[in-house]
Amino acid sequence: xxxxxxxYKWTELEPGFVxxxxxxxxxxxxxxxxxxxxxxxxxxxxxxGLCWVFCPDxxxxxxxxxxxxxxxxxxxxxxxxxxxxxxRAIKMVEER
Amino acid sequence: xxxxxxxxxxxxxxxxxxxxxxxxxxxxxxxxxxxxQTHIVEHLSELVANGELDAEFIPVESEHSAMSVxxxxxxxxxxxxxxxxxxxxxxxxxxxxxASSMRLxxxxxxxxxxxxxxxxxxxxxSDVMMVRDSGWIQIFVENGQDAYEHIFWxxxxxxxxxxxxxxxxxxxxxxxxxxxxxxEFWTQEMVKKYLPPFQPKYRLHPDQPITMGAFGxxxxxxxxxxxxxxxxxxxxxxxxxxxEELAQVCGKKYSAVERYRAEDANILFITMGSVGETARxxxxxMRETGERVGLVSIRLWxxxxxxxxxxxxxxxxxxxxxxxxxxxxxxxxxxxSEIRNALYSEKKRPKITNFIAGLASRDVQPDDFWRIxxxxxxxxxxxxxxxxxxxxxxx
Numbered sequence: 001x002x003x004x005x006x007x008y009k010w011t012e013l014e015p016g017f018v019x020x021x022x023x024x025x026x027x028x029x030x031x032x033x034x035x036x037x038x039x040x041x042x043x044x045x046x047x048x049g050l051c052w053v054f055c056p057d058x059x060x061x062x063x064x065x066x067x068x069x070x071x072x073x074x075x076x077x078x079x080x081x082x083x084x085x086x087x088r089a090i091k092m093v094e095e096r
Numbered sequence: 097x098x099x100x101x102x103x104x105x106x107x108x109x110x111x112x113x114x115x116x117x118x119x120x121x122x123x124x125x126x127x128x129x130x131x132x133q134t135h136i137v138e139h140l141s142e143l144v145a146n147g148e149l150d151a152e153f154i155p156v157e158s159e160h161s162a163m164s165v166x167x168x169x170x171x172x173x174x175x176x177x178x179x180x181x182x183x184x185x186x187x188x189x190x191x192x193x194x195a196s197s198m199r200l201x202x203x204x205x206x207x208x209x210x211x212x213x214x215x216x217x218x219x220x221x222s223d224v225m226m227v228r229d230s231g232w233i234q235i236f237v238e239n240g241q242d243a244y245e246h247i248f249w250x251x252x253x254x255x256x257x258x259x260x261x262x263x264x265x266x267x268x269x270x271x272x273x274x275x276x277x278x279x280e281f282w283t284q285e286m287v288k289k290y291l292p293p294f295q296p297k298y299r300l301h302p303d304q305p306i307t308m309g310a311f312g313x314x315x316x317x318x319x320x321x322x323x324x325x326x327x328x329x330x331x332x333x334x335x336x337x338x339x340e341e342l343a344q345v346c347g348k349k350y351s352a353v354e355r356y357r358a359e360d361a362n363i364l365f366i367t368m369g370s371v372g373e374t375a376r377x378x379x380x381x382m383r384e385t386g387e388r389v390g391l392v393s394i395r396l397w398x399x400x401x402x403x404x405x406x407x408x409x410x411x412x413x414x415x416x417x418x419x420x421x422x423x424x425x426x427x428x429x430x431x432x433s434e435i436r437n438a439l440y441s442e443k444k445r446p447k448i449t450n451f452i453a454g455l456a457s458r459d460v461q462p463d464d465f466w467r468i469x470x471x472x473x474x475x476x477x478x479x480x481x482x483x484x485x486x487x488x489x490x491x
Contacts, residue, residue: 006315010322015260016199017320018298019307028313 034077110135116247124169132269196231201254218457240277361390378465
């Protein structure tokens with residue numbers, strides 16, 4: 001959608017709320033759902049990328065230095081990355 | 097008026113309905129057999145198997161899947177048909193709401209049957225009342241010719257680019273579905289003239305990706321529902337135009353609210369579906385005795401024809417609403433509740449009585465209308481017209 005959902009009038013919606021712009025789900029920031037956020041300990045991280053593979057929201061990305069982090073606009077704090085990280089480099093920390 | 101195939105053919109109404117679906121060149125049919133709907137889709141599966149109808153017939157394991165397949169087929173732009181009844185409609189209900197909210201113009205026949213329990217395969221309107229608020233355009237038919245012709249009408253209305261709402265054609269189980277009637281079939285030229293090809297506004301196609309049935313969080317859900325409500329309401333002129341043009345093709349004039357000897361009637365029956373035909377017989381008999389009775393048969397149930405109904409009943413003194421379903425613990429039958437609501441703010445309104453009759457195909461015969469009139473008069477004279485009655489129950 002071309003603008004955030006709360007700015008649409010009912011007359012501006014396509015019939016059946018069809019979304020005609022591909023990829024527009026990026027407009028919808030789901031990070032607000034989060035109560036815990038993942039924090040990487042780069043001294044333990046071996047850059048295997050399992051966190052990137054398992055993130056169901058594709059919120060984990062690789063930084064230019066090869067380590068990983070999460071885009072907090074979309075990370076819902078599910079903790080799957082921390083669960084799957086076998087070197088235990090990811091800790092879920094309460095949001096404040 | 098175009099040439100009509102004047103020869104009438106005696107045929108079971110379910111088969112005539114299936115033939116109409118074939119004449120519409122439907123592209124996808126998905127259904128699960130359930131009494132009393134089965135003959136419709138059984139005949140369609142034969143037509144596909146025989147090569148008489150070039151369509152995909154997709155057998156599924158449940159009605160939930162049947163409607164899901166119909167959604168997918170309609171979303172890619174196929175003319176899509178299904179039929180069900182009762183428990184099947186109940187199992188399908190989740191997806192019934194999706195079809196209308198996603199504005200997919202599926203056409204479905206509901207061969208009306210009561211909901212269990214106790215187990216009943218017989219006819220009443222409890223199944224359709226369960227999905228009354230689903231956002232489908234909903235019509236009732238009174239006889240075989242009516243059912244046959246409203247298949248064409250249903251596709252015509254559903255697929256109109258300014259409509260795009262699914263249409264549910266309600267026909268009384270057994271009373272209509274299993275009756276053999278003489279039907280005047282349309283020629284293929286008539287169908288072609290009346291029903292243009294389906295040109296979807298949106299369709300799922302890899303060349304132009306879109307999302308249907310998207311996520312609707314609180315900040316936009318209300319706007320979605322407002323749009324759905326307003327756009328369903330706006331279909332009324334197109335619905336009426338589709339009846340006018342149907343009359344030009346076959347000569348029969350249907351309308352949202354059918355009237356029979358209603359102009360000068362003091363007492364008006366309000367019915368939906370085949371019981372209206374019996375009411376007509378009773379009205380003719382009662383008129384012989386000088387009783388000024390008439391009929392208003394509601395053909396269009398959704399969108400509700402508020403103005404047409406008000407105009408049809410404004411001169412009457414007493415309305416007798418015949419409901420074919422119970423709203424347990426409610427203020428009356430579902431039709432009577434809506435009629436009361438519709439007329440509440442009228443300055444002059446008739447007394448509204450309500451009789452729930454014909455549950456699970458308990459016969460409603462002309463004599464019953466005589467008795468109902470007497471009971472209605474008694475209720476009105478006692479000021480008890482607001483108390484609904486389950487008619488004919490053994491005390």
